[in-house]
Amino acid sequence: LKCGKKKVWLDPNEINEISLANSRRNIARLKRDGLIIKKPTVVHSRARVTLRNEAKRKGRHTGVGKRRGTANARLPFKVLWMRRIRVLRRLLKKMRDAKKIDKHIYHSLYLLAKGNQFKNKRVLLETIHDKKREMAEEKALAEQAAARKSRAKARLARKAARDVAKAKTKAAESSD
Secondary structure, three states: OOOOHHHEEEOHHHHHHHHHOOOHHHHHHHHHHOOEEEOOOOOOOOHHHHHHHHHHHHOOOOOHHHOOOOHHHHOOHHHHHHHHHHHHHHHHHHHHHOOOOOHHHHHHHHHHHHOOOOOOHHHHHHHHHHHHHHHHHHHHHHHHHHHHHHHHHHHHHHHHHHHHHHHHHHHHHHHO
């Protein structure tokens, strides 16, 4: 029957006939007649486990009294760190590729992310916006300074030209 002793069922009413069987062929015939049967496997139901797991998914049975491992054993800090740093780095790369931030801002923020400066994506985005605002302000100030310088140069040049013209007119008057 290809099973263990406890899985074999012998018909209790036909014990005498079974006891006369002394060869494999006889046993096979008894099996065919239904006097010897291989018992079905015992069911080991997982229905209760499934129900409990569904409840756990909702947050039941997970209180302080049910916990055996430390918080770090249950969800390692390292895993949390890896998730967070991957999210931040992915965001930085995406913004750099989309030309929203230049490579210098990217590098400085990358190092800050590595140094645990950003708790989450929102904080990083706020920092990016702040940096961009600062850069824009600096650029505007630089442009204003350049414009001021060029105006001052033009003023100096005009004054020098006026002085030269005055000198020429004075020289012409004195020669007359």
